[in-house]
Amino acid sequence: MKPGYVRRFSPVERLLHWVNAAGFFFLLVTGLILYLPSLSMLVSRRQTIQGIHFWGGVGWLAALAGVLLLGGRRLLATARELDSFDGDDLRWLRGRGAPQGRFNAGQKINAVLTAAFTILFGVSGLLLWFGEEDTRYRFASTVILHDGVMYVSLALLVGHLYLALIHPATRHALRGMTLGSVSADWAARHHAKWRPE
Amino acid sequence: MDSPPTPEQEPRRYGRRLFLATVAGGVSSLYWGKAAWDHVTGVISPVANAVAPILPTGGWRIYTISGHMPEFDPATWRLKIGGLVEKPLSLTYDELRALPHVQQVSTFHCVTGWTVENVHWGGVRLDDVLGPARPQASGRALRFVSMEVPYVDYLTVPQASLRDVMLAYEMDGKPLAREHGAPVRLVIPEMYGYKNVKWLQAIDVVPEAVNGYWEDLGYDRNAWVGRSNGYGT
Numbered sequence: 001m002k003p004g005y006v007r008r009f010s011p012v013e014r015l016l017h018w019v020n021a022a023g024f025f026f027l028l029v030t031g032l033i034l035y036l037p038s039l040s041m042l043v044s045r046r047q048t049i050q051g052i053h054f055w056g057g058v059g060w061l062a063a064l065a066g067v068l069l070l071g072g073r074r075l076l077a078t079a080r081e082l083d084s085f086d087g088d089d090l091r092w093l094r095g096r097g098a099p100q101g102r103f104n105a106g107q108k109i110n111a112v113l114t115a116a117f118t119i120l121f122g123v124s125g126l127l128l129w130f131g132e133e134d135t136r137y138r139f140a141s142t143v144i145l146h147d148g149v150m151y152v153s154l155a156l157l158v159g160h161l162y163l164a165l166i167h168p169a170t171r172h173a174l175r176g177m178t179l180g181s182v183s184a185d186w187a188a189r190h191h192a193k194w195r196p197e
Numbered sequence: 198m199d200s201p202p203t204p205e206q207e208p209r210r211y212g213r214r215l216f217l218a219t220v221a222g223g224v225s226s227l228y229w230g231k232a233a234w235d236h237v238t239g240v241i242s243p244v245a246n247a248v249a250p251i252l253p254t255g256g257w258r259i260y261t262i263s264g265h266m267p268e269f270d271p272a273t274w275r276l277k278i279g280g281l282v283e284k285p286l287s288l289t290y291d292e293l294r295a296l297p298h299v300q301q302v303s304t305f306h307c308v309t310g311w312t313v314e315n316v317h318w319g320g321v322r323l324d325d326v327l328g329p330a331r332p333q334a335s336g337r338a339l340r341f342v343s344m345e346v347p348y349v350d351y352l353t354v355p356q357a358s359l360r361d362v363m364l365a366y367e368m369d370g371k372p373l374a375r376e377h378g379a380p381v382r383l384v385i386p387e388m389y390g391y392k393n394v395k396w397l398q399a400i401d402v403v404p405e406a407v408n409g410y411w412e413d414l415g416y417d418r419n420a421w422v423g424r425s426n427g428y429g430t
Contacts, residue, residue, distance in 0.1 A: 040259035041266060041376050048264075083212030112212045116219035123224060128309070133415050135427025141230030143310040145223055148230070 006184050006196035008102065008176035012071040013078055017177055019067050020114070023060030024153070027121075030056060031150065057125050064118065082108045088193065099192035110156060120149045231310060256313040259376045260390075262410065267344035267396040269379040276381065278327060280401030281336035286329060290380055294366065296321045301361050303386035305393070306422045318384050319367030323357055326364060327400065336402035341383050341394040350394050350409030351418070352385065361386055364397065388420040 001007060009017070030053040033039045034046065043049060068075060081103055088098035089105035103111070124146040131138035163170045164177070170190070176182040187194060226233070271290045278286040299322055305313045323339075338353050356362075366373050366381040373379045378395025385392055391411040412418045417425040 035258060037257055037259045037376050040261070045264045046259075046261045079212075083210050084208035085211040086208040108212055109215065112215045113219060116216045116223070119220050120223035124227075127227070131309075135415075138427045139227040140310045140428060141227050141234075144230040144234050145226050148226075149223065 001181050004184050005181040006187055007180050008173075008182045008187070008196070009180050010074060011180065012067065012074055014177055014180060016064070016067045016071065016075065019060075019063045020118070023056070023063065024157070026056050027053060027060060028150075028154075035147075054125065054129050057121070061118070061122050082111045100190065100194070102191055102194040102196075104191065110160060113156060114153070117149050117153050120145060121153075124149070256311065257377070258307065258309075258311060261345060262348055263345050266375060269375065269396075271380070274380060274398070276326070276397060277399040278330040278401075279399060280340065280403050281333040282327075282402050283331035283333065284329070288326070290366075293321065293326070293364075293381065296325045299363060300367075301363065301384075303361055303384070305386065306389055308389040308391060308416065308420065308426050317367075317369045318363060318365040319370075320363045320365035320381065320384070322363055323400075327402070330402075332402045335404060338403050338406035340399075340401040340403050341397060342399040342401065343378075343394050344396040344398045348394065348396075348410045350383075350392050350411070351403070351406035352383075352392065353406050356385070356388075356419075359385065359387060387422060389416075389422060389426065391416060392420045 030049055033043050033049050034053060040046065071078075081101065085105060085108065088100065089108070091098035092100055092105045124142050127137050127139060127142045128146060131142060164174045165171055172182060172186045173190075184196075187196065274290055276288040276293055278288070298319065300317065300319045302315050302317050305316050327339075336354070338351050339357050340349055340351050342349050352362075362383075362385045364381050365384045368374065368377055373382060378397070381397050382395040383393050383397060392409075406418060408418060419425060423429045
């Protein structure tokens with residue numbers, strides 16, 4: 001590691017992030033073709049796209065499960081970090097500056113919601129797929145759930161991309177998710193309670 | 198930082214609670230989501246109606262079954278009326294539009310759960326199209342044939358005689374767009390979208406209603422909104 005830099009994300013954490021990101025974008029693109037009339041017109045082959053979207057989703061969930069198994073205890077430790085909110089986290093959320101650990105409270109919420117939405121995408125997607133052939137799996141609200149989670153995820157994603165790519169104070173964090181390390185100065189300013197190994 | 202944590206500093210496991218609450222809320226919404234959404238759209242519909250034209254979808258999703266969406270060419274397109282009729286007909290687009298024009302506002306329900314409210318349809322009643330062909334008494338059903346092969350669907354004569362069944366060549370004040378079934382589609386608001394055959398090219402009077410395209414794949418032949426396909430039954 002370069003001097004003056006500290007490791008923020010382990011290889012398996014980064015793998016989990018990028019597998020999730022790749023799957024999400026693939027499903028977003030194929031899903032929008034199914035969703036937006038103008039794109040449906042352009043591409044037309046709905047049955048094929050629907051199959052690609054479905055099997056892409058299955059592949060995405062399987063790949064995520066594979067990374068979770070690979071990460072094992074290391075990712076369990078990460079999950080514990082994301083699970084735990086202390087007094088400073090709650091103060092930070094109320095907009096009063098408070099020192100943060102390796103994840104700030106907003107990042108914890110984003111990660112937790114992203115994980116929950118993955119489950120909901122999976123459940124509603126499977127129901128949409130099997131509901132086409134069997135009324136036992138058909139609910140009037142499945143499509144509302146699938147679309148609703150998509151809209152909320154998209155809003156989270158826009159905020160996430162803004163903070164990771166554009167906002168000058170935070171965009172240094174992208175380096176942590178690509179190369180794994182961030183500058184020690186930046187870490188001290190943004191994650192004062194974090195003690196890098 | 199080195200002092201023992203005060204109770205207020207004790208970390209709490211809010212992460213898993215948020216996770217479980219989100220998953221539970223989402224899964225349970227399978228039971229209340231549509232009712233809640235209908236309520237919300239009812240409250241905000243004045244706003245939603247104003248915003249709808251600039252939303253990318255207007256609520257519609259476009260379903261096709263083949264690789265190529267049919268294209269309408271006024272020069273070659275004909276609506277053929279055949280089967281058990283005394284006088285088979287072949288109508289051009291202009292001839293169809295010369296028939297008595299009717300309009301209606303109705304709600305479109307897809308069997309997968311989405312709904313588009315207050316669709317303004319313009320077109321003709323089935324009777325005005327079929328009447329001149331003089332259907333025979335033995336014809337107890339109609340077959341609607343789409344240009345999107347092999348899409349067909351059937352209605353019994355009583356179903357086709359419902360007051361607001363029509364052949365629509367206009368939607369929301371404009372000629373029916375390609376993705377909505379140009380030049381003309383069947384509209385039967387009482388039934389789910391798959392009965393509302395798009396890209397019509399022929400209507401045949403037949404002895405009885407049999408399975409159409411989606412019915413062969415397990416959907417109900419009598420696709421009453423809210424009373425078929427596993428809903429309300």
